[in-house]
Amino acid sequence: MTISAAEDIRALLKQSADEVNLALDARLADLDPCPPTLAEAMRYSLHAGGKRLRPILVLWCCEACGGDRDQAMPSALAIECVHTFSLIHDDLPALDNDDFRRGRPANHRKFGEALAILAGDALLALAFEILSEDVSDQALSVAMMRELSTASGGSGMIGGEVLDLAGQSSEPNVDEVARIHAAKTARLIQGACRLGGIAARAETSRFNALSEYGHALGLAFQVVDDLLDVTGNMEDTGKQTGKDADAGKQTYPRAVGVEESRRIADDMFERAIAALAPLGSAASRLTTLARYVVERNS
Amino acid sequence: MTISAAEDIRALLKQSADEVNLALDARLADLDPCPPTLAEAMRYSLHAGGKRLRPILVLWCCEACGGDRDQAMPSALAIECVHTFSLIHDDLPALDNDDFRRGRPANHRKFGEALAILAGDALLALAFEILSEDVSDQALSVAMMRELSTASGGSGMIGGEVLDLAGQSSEPNVDEVARIHAAKTARLIQGACRLGGIAARAETSRFNALSEYGHALGLAFQVVDDLLDVTGNMEDTGKQTGKDADAGKQTYPRAVGVEESRRIADDMFERAIAALAPLGSAASRLTTLARYVVERNS
Numbered sequence: 001m002t003i004s005a006a007e008d009i010r011a012l013l014k015q016s017a018d019e020v021n022l023a024l025d026a027r028l029a030d031l032d033p034c035p036p037t038l039a040e041a042m043r044y045s046l047h048a049g050g051k052r053l054r055p056i057l058v059l060w061c062c063e064a065c066g067g068d069r070d071q072a073m074p075s076a077l078a079i080e081c082v083h084t085f086s087l088i089h090d091d092l093p094a095l096d097n098d099d100f101r102r103g104r105p106a107n108h109r110k111f112g113e114a115l116a117i118l119a120g121d122a123l124l125a126l127a128f129e130i131l132s133e134d135v136s137d138q139a140l141s142v143a144m145m146r147e148l149s150t151a152s153g154g155s156g157m158i159g160g161e162v163l164d165l166a167g168q169s170s171e172p173n174v175d176e177v178a179r180i181h182a183a184k185t186a187r188l189i190q191g192a193c194r195l196g197g198i199a200a201r202a203e204t205s206r207f208n209a210l211s212e213y214g215h216a217l218g219l220a221f222q223v224v225d226d227l228l229d230v231t232g233n234m235e236d237t238g239k240q241t242g243k244d245a246d247a248g249k250q251t252y253p254r255a256v257g258v259e260e261s262r263r264i265a266d267d268m269f270e271r272a273i274a275a276l277a278p279l280g281s282a283a284s285r286l287t288t289l290a291r292y293v294v295e296r297n298s
Numbered sequence: 299m300t301i302s303a304a305e306d307i308r309a310l311l312k313q314s315a316d317e318v319n320l321a322l323d324a325r326l327a328d329l330d331p332c333p334p335t336l337a338e339a340m341r342y343s344l345h346a347g348g349k350r351l352r353p354i355l356v357l358w359c360c361e362a363c364g365g366d367r368d369q370a371m372p373s374a375l376a377i378e379c380v381h382t383f384s385l386i387h388d389d390l391p392a393l394d395n396d397d398f399r400r401g402r403p404a405n406h407r408k409f410g411e412a413l414a415i416l417a418g419d420a421l422l423a424l425a426f427e428i429l430s431e432d433v434s435d436q437a438l439s440v441a442m443m444r445e446l447s448t449a450s451g452g453s454g455m456i457g458g459e460v461l462d463l464a465g466q467s468s469e470p471n472v473d474e475v476a477r478i479h480a481a482k483t484a485r486l487i488q489g490a491c492r493l494g495g496i497a498a499r500a501e502t503s504r505f506n507a508l509s510e511y512g513h514a515l516g517l518a519f520q521v522v523d524d525l526l527d528v529t530g531n532m533e534d535t536g537k538q539t540g541k542d543a544d545a546g547k548q549t550y551p552r553a554v555g556v557e558e559s560r561r562i563a564d565d566m567f568e569r570a571i572a573a574l575a576p577l578g579s580a581a582s583r584l585t586t587l588a589r590y591v592v593e594r595n596s
Contacts, residue, residue: 015590031452031453033452033453033457034451034452034453034460035452035457035464036456036461037459037464038456038460039452042452044417053396085419089415089416089419092415094410094411094412095412095415095416108462113392114392114393114463114488115460116462117387117390117392117393118387118456118459118460119417120419121383121387121418121422121456122451122452122456122457123421124419124422124423124449125447125450125452125456126423126447126451127447128443128446128447129444129447129451130442130448131443132441132443138436138437138439139436140431141436141439141440141443142436142440143430144437145426145429145430145439146427146430146431148426149424149427150427150431151424151427152480153332153420153423153424153427154329154332154333154336154337154420154423154424155329155331155332158336158416158420158423159332159333159336159420161416162332162333162335162336162343162413162416163333165412165416166335166403176379181422208436233392249546252422259315259593279318282447292437
């Protein structure tokens with residue numbers, strides 16, 4: 001990516017992230033009936049400086065199919081709640097035992113384990129509350145709920161976390177890595193793209209294009225994440241590096257080495273942009289985003 | 299309650315619980331895409347011998363408004379998933395640190411903390427998957443999702459758990475106990491009754507009657523739970539007793555003594571059955587159920 005292209009996509013991402021943050025702030029004002037400590041713990045992680053990749057994918061995929069950003073915003077907020085819930089629980093001592101997240105103390109280090117568990121739980125419930133209250137069309141609301149619950153549940157992201165933990169007791173194996181990454185990371189990123197398609201009422205060929213794009217992009221994203229744990233530093237990534245190897249995790253660099261992992265990420269990137277063909281020029285921003293994801297250093 | 303009335307209600311409860319269990323088994327056959335260890339941990343707690351009070355309330359409240367049991371079953375299963383999720387997380391070392399549940403090792407004692415956290419998460423997601431996939435009417439699906447997400451979320455059950463934990467550092471106080479019980483226990487039991495009303499498309503006066511009944515019944519249920527922790531034994535209750543006082547929990551017996559607590563439970567029972575007036579004789583089974591809840595010893 002040229003320097004100016006990288007600057008352009010960064011500016012576009014910042015603009016969309018700002019919009020997501022504004023909408024999130026407005027929605028979180030409704031958290032008032034929650035106990036204040038719980039609302040504080042939920043907001044702490046929601047506002048921890050995340051890149052908002054998943055909500056931005058919802059918005060951009062919706063727009064790539066001719067939909068309106070407003071139609072997509074509730075599911076964009078809902079998927080960010082699910083993503084934040086997963087980070088809080090993943091960081092717990094019983095799971096990945098991470099003390100830092102995005103350069104700040106992890107939720108359980110700041111609020112204690114009990115409140116972190118409950119804040120994660122409440123964010124997962126909030127995601128479905130948002131879909132039930134803020135989506136004006138009932139058919140879309142149900143379709144979004146179905147997509148988000150399956151993408152995040154036992155056969156999706158949460159199931160992937162189980163595989164990830166179980167994989168720590170066996171030798172790195174490329175097939176097992178692929179299976180873990182597909183469920184743990186790619187399914188929710190694919191879910192973001194599919195939610196955008198649902199919001200736009202995309203026709204089947206376009207919806208399937210987004211779905212395939214999201215799957216490949218999600219895999220590419222996680223390979224790069226694995227690589228950053230080996231080659232990145234805490235200043236850029238905001239979290240401790242080298243932890244995957246310490247924990248005995250199933251990762252591409254551990255299974256096939258850094259160079260081959262890089263090649264796999266590039267291959268996934270190519271698959272992601274090839275999938276966008278049915279969308280034509282409407283998908284140019286999604287192509288640039290995929291390149292940015294593969295070339296990122298944080 | 300006379301001995302024969304108690305036998306009658308037990309037989310009715312068993313019959314409905316059996317139906318719920320059958321429907322739950324059928325639905326859980328679809329857990330196949332989950333990692334097997336995760337599905338096992340989810341099933342372990344779902345099939346731990348619970349009384350199925352909440353799903354039975356969904357079914358009976360639906361029928362008391364002239365609705366059909368089949369319309370109510372998906373939300374009955376969904377609320378049992380939410381209830382089971384809450385038990386798994388409540389028992390965790392960071393929360394109530396209970397080693398036993400219904401006479402068997404708690405989920406985290408059987409499967410370890412990590413899997414217990416994730417099994418709880420997956421059950422919460424599954425509840426919304428069921429509502430999105432199994433309810434044939436979209437308007438009802440959205441209304442049920444809204445009811446269940448608010449009843450279980452930060453302003454409902456999960457918020458109540460936060461208040462419960464925070465209350466352990468202050469002296470027992472009757473107002474605080476009432477606030478904790480309303481959120482932690484009564485909101486989901488009320489949610490069960492409201493889900494039944496939604497399933498039956500109950501008119502407003504009947505829906506409000508069910509809602510008020512559920513609130514009072516939920517409060518009565520928790521006062522009796524508090525009392526059983528003082529006066530019950532592990533053989534009947536299936537869990538360690540005397541734990542509330544050890545943990546410094548806010549309970550009615552600790553705030554106002556056993557006798558006054560008994561009086562409050564009876565008062566809540568009276569409120570519950572008075573609320574049912576608009577339903578007439580269609581609510582007789584709900585009246586008997588309330589009496590059973592208040593007089594139970596396990």
